[in-house]
Amino acid sequence: MSSDLPPRRSVFWHPFTQVGLCILSGTASEVLLKKGALGTANLPSAIPWLGLTGLNSGWTWLSIVFTLLGFFSWMSAIRVLPLGVAFPLTNAVQVLVPLSCWYFLGEAINPLRWCGIALVVAGLSVVARTYANLDARL
């Protein structure tokens, strides 16, 4: 009866879990990247708009580690999930990054941005319904 169904994945390797890990890694990566960029903004560079001087900061390298971790999770997720469904969900980072910047870097969030964050959360919940429907097939 169940021979036609795909094998069940462990919770860790489930594409939903991998998207979640990608979101958390992406948030950590962006905040660390900003810390690295801040510490190296005044260093001289031949190509200033590429931000290569950021590589002089340990925060930037830690950011790269999180970027790579997120990348591997992302590759695992999009092998199975449609890109047009998985990618919108990664925009949870749009909520987590401003909140992280507010908490860790002391950047301000004005009321308009709070409204934007609420809209993003609403959009994520709508897309998540598509995601939930897909879950039955994974």
Added chain:
Amino acid sequence: MTAGALFLIFVALATLTAGQILLKLALADDGPSKGMTKRRRVWIFAAGIFGMTISFFVNLGLLQKLDLSQVFPFQGLSVLVVTLLASFFLKEKLTLPLIVGTLLITAGVMLVSAN
């Protein structure tokens, strides 16, 4: 925000979007990827990585000059572009909830990025 910064944000967005489409194309087993040779997948994967690397360093350059909470929300516009291009190039189904959700996210991102 200057015109130069906006141009660089566009470059970061375009290279990120192209990179994502190419990665999906290289990793998927169905749709346009079906029957693709391993050699071709490797080249497409490498092109995807190249696009995302360019996006990473342009983004790093922007972060040296602007607040993260100003730069990053613009990348959220890529959700609209990626969803539409995934439908076009990867033949993925575009459902009504997906369109509505994508538009809500994009509108939210525009507000978050408003300064």
